[in-house]
Amino acid sequence: MPTAPEDPSARLIEQRVRNRIYDILEILADCDNGVDLVGISGYFNLFEDFVHRPSIEAGTSALSRDERAVVLEIADFLEAACAATPDFTKAEFVESGWPRQIAPRARDARLLFLQRGLFSEAFEEAEPGQRFVPSAS
Template sequence: MIDEPSERLIEQRIRNRIYEILEILADCDAGVDLVGIKGYFNLFEDFVHRPSIEAGTSALSRDERAIVLEIAEFLEAASETNPDFTKAEFIDSDWPGKIAPTAREARALFLRRGLFSEKIEEIEPGRPTAIAAGQ
């Protein structure tokens, strides 16, 4: 029988998924081409608007949380500009070009800490909770 992942492990995995989405957003127009217009908006939304992130209790650091929420505001503003963007219209609008620099900054911020394990709980990337508890 496989154990269900802990809430902490889920939060670590979500942070890793957000990092992967930042990679897409950082690629500007190529990111839109890769996932399409719906994917561009929905992938981020699927992971960002979680109670743990909005409350500041996720695996994101305070600075990571702030920049992720800033990107969410960019995406919301872009969506409000034209909720029915086609992929071509969205690229022509230069919204991907406005979002990409902040996504690159966020990606660099995430990499300063590194990515979390997908299998074991960690206090910080590379520091399992069992080891940290025993120190």
């Protein structure tokens, strides 16, 4: 297995970010158990940490157009959940039903990501499983 470069390219970083978003979708898809796993702060902040990147908002990341749309939709959903239940405890948030509303969309997003697969974390790929080879110009 190739080792990851010490100074990864912008493309490799974008591939890794896409993979981390997939990991976070797993947590969101796990409904109330996801909240238990990462806590209330983690539930909101993990996704936020990766989604609001200039490359994603500009559409220049490793996300496909459809993946980008669903990720931004879930980000809006999480923002609405946070605004609707300010100063809540983990138990109050779970009782509010928001995790049960967010989970199905996160599951759909996860399936969409898996249609392409996950990217390598060690080398650049044009698409998952297709190593990027720069053209000789």
